Amino acid sequence: MTTATLSPTTLSKAALFEAQAVKTSARRNRLLSLPALIIIGVFGVLPLIIICVYSFLVAAPYGGVQWQFSTDAYFNFLFQRDIFDDTLQFTPDFLIIYLRSFLFAVVTTIICLLLGFPTAYFMATRPPAQRNWWVLLITIPFWSNLLVRTLAIMFIIRDEGLINDALLALGVIDKPITMLYTNFAIQLGLLYAFLPFMVLPLYSSLEKLDFRLVEAAYDLYATRRQVLWRVIIPLSKPGIIAGCLLVFIPALGAYVTPLILGGGVHLMIGDLIAQQFGSGRNWPLGCAQALILMAAVLVALFFYVRNTSGKVQHG
Amino acid sequence: MAEPRVMDIKDQPGFRSIAVICLLVLYIPVLILMIFSFNSGSLVTHWEGVTLKWYGSAFLNEEFHSAAKNTLIISVTATIVSTICATLAAIGMTRVKPWRGLAAAFMVINLPLMVPEIITAVATLSFFALxxxxxxLNFGIGNLILAHTVFCIPFAYMPIRARLEDMDLTLEYAAADLYATPWNAFKRITLPLLVPGIMSGAALAFIVSFDDFTITQLVAGPGQTTLPLYIWNQIRRPMTPEINAISTILLLVSILFVSVSFLIARRRAK
Known part of the structure; x- marks a missing residue:
């Protein structure tokens, strides 16, 4: 009662002070963001501009660039100049690697969603104390070293790894199944790497779910399945989109997973780009490839922004 | 007489089993990797007995020493610089009247989270080459510190900003009311209340720097091997359980810092 009578005055008083405080210190306070902005601007944004420029230059023979304008990098993405008759030939090698990576990323996103949604929902419906433990258990792999986690998968699926050893001992197979350095290995590694990236955003959206709506649906004779598909899933759409994005973007640009589990045979975009800066010695091509990947990411982000801003208007 | 079963409206069939399976799938490979670090045989896959010798040989290994030293120099410096910058930025972007360019500034801070790591890696490599x-100009190991600081800032920024937004402003107003100068109000009220957010942010910044592989691998010059790079070099040789021991150490460091950050954040929530 007292709080109800007091709060309007306190609030207006606070607002008055806030107005004064803001007037005197606003200009100075905003300068505080300068160090962070300068560091990211110089060492984060400027390098991105540099690779834009580099993608229009000519490769130097031993790595690096020569300052000479050329659109070869983009041409070489799709075409190769024939050495003998100087004609352009359509070579889809890079395009195929991009499409493969896209496919890997899509499959990873879908399977992570199919596994992650039930997990996140189960977590969100636990009593609070248990919930904290679940969140910690999912948070730990989220932040754990990706290289080490990928190594763990490698140990298990090697020819002399645990899975093959177990199957051999049980007599199911008489010679090891080759799993390492295959597409299967990359797909498994991607799923393993990014599953926590799906669960956590889904959880934070499901945790806020208003279960009175679920109750209302049951009161109106909805089945469990109907409640799931027509109430719970539509309400958690922002979390689903955020989770899919958090899995799709890093999966598309994955570098460590195909490097270790693909063994340099089955490339993804990430390895392809890195290769141009290493043994490929074609920096402009690598820059162009990086920018094409960036464009794909921006398209994904654009859909995200459009979907979420639409949500706010309707909600 | 059986009690009539009460339907739990929150239940969905099969979800519990999927959740348990996910947890097992996430932990079993890592646990196996850790268990084999105690394997007395010299093969990474066949169990022979319990020993601590691989930890011993890791700790006596010169290369491991220098990798650990480099990692600590880089991640501690990057953590300190990025946490200070992130704290200042969080104050400059929440305790102000919305300024023109605030949205753009917010995007710049979060940029390292949106760009795929491999792109940041080749861009940073191109930048330092240029x-x-x-x-x-070549800053030596400073190149790596700068590259790490960039992607550590948004990780440190998030929990600090969240803390600032949750904070009860009335205390700051009360301080101003009692004639505290803005600096005193900040030092005596805002900063102490902000400490959990800063610690949580610093812990996250440390983990992402400590664990980074992609950017470090491309930017690192000769002699700038960090622990993740050291593991990568070992993978390409015949492996002994020493690699499991070093991997286990890395995992334990991550687990420690995640738990610390997590517990601080939970305490705030209560």
Whole structure:
């Protein structure tokens, strides 16, 4: 009662002070963001501009660039100049690697969603104390070293790894199944790497779910399945989109997973780009490839922004 | 007489089993990796008995020492610089009247989270190659510290900003009311209340720097091997359980810092 009578005055008083405080210190306070902005601007944004420029230059023979304008990098993405008759030939090698990576990323996103949604929902419906433990258990792999986690998968699926050893001992197979350095290995590694990236955003959206709506649906004779598909899933759409994005973007640009589990045979975009800066010695091509990947990411982000801003208007 | 079963409206069939399976799938491979670090045989896959010798040989290994030293120099410096910058930025972007360019500034801070790591890696490599070529500038290990600081800032920024937004402003107003100067109000009220957010942010910044592989691998010059790079070099040789021991150490460091950050954040929530 007292709080109800007091709060309007306190609030207006606070607002008055806030107005004064803001007037005197606003200009100075905003300068505080300068160090962070300068560091990211110089060492984060400027390098991105540099690779834009580099993608229009000519490769130097031993790595690096020569300052000479050329659109070869983009041409070489799709075409190769024939050495003998100087004609352009359509070579889809890079395009195929991009499409493969896209496919890997899509499959990873879908399977992570199919596994992650039930997990996140189960977590969100636990009593609070248990919930904290679940969140910690999912948070730990989220932040754990990706290289080490990928190594763990490698140990298990090697020819002399645990899975093959177990199957051999049980007599199911008489010679090891080759799993390492295959597409299967990359797909498994991607799923393993990014599953926590799906669960956590889904959880934070499901945790806020208003279960009175679920109750209302049951009161109106909805089945469990109907409640799931027509109430719970539509309400958690922002979390689903955020989770899919958090899995799709890093999966598309994955570098460590195909490097270790693909063994340099089955490339993804990430390895392809890195290769141009290493043994490929074609920096402009690598820059162009990086920018094409960036464009794909921006398209994904654009859909995200459009979907979420639409949500706010309707909600 | 059986009690009539009460339907739990929150239940969905099969979800519990999927959740348990996910947890097992996430932990079993890592646990196996850790268990084999105690394997007395010299093969990474066949169990022979319990020993601690691989930890011993890791700790006596010169290469491991220098990798650990480099990692600590880089991640501690990057954590300190990025946490200070992130704290200042969080104050400059929440305790102000919305300014023009605030949205753009927010995007710049979060940029390292949106760009795929491999792109950041080659861009940073190109950048340092350019300034080395044009100005003859090479900061040595400083290159890695700067690259790490960039992607650590948004990770440190998030929990600090969240804390600032949750904070009860009335205390700051009360301080101003009692004639505290803005600096005193900040030092005596805002900063102490902000400490959990800063610690949580610093812990996250430390983990992402400590664990980074992609950017470090491309930017690192000769002699700048960090622990993740050291593991990568070992993978390409015949492996002994020493690699499991070093991997286990890395995992334990991550687990420690995640738990610390998590517990601080939970305490705030209560």
């Amino acid at each position: 300034i080395a070529g044009v100005f003859g």
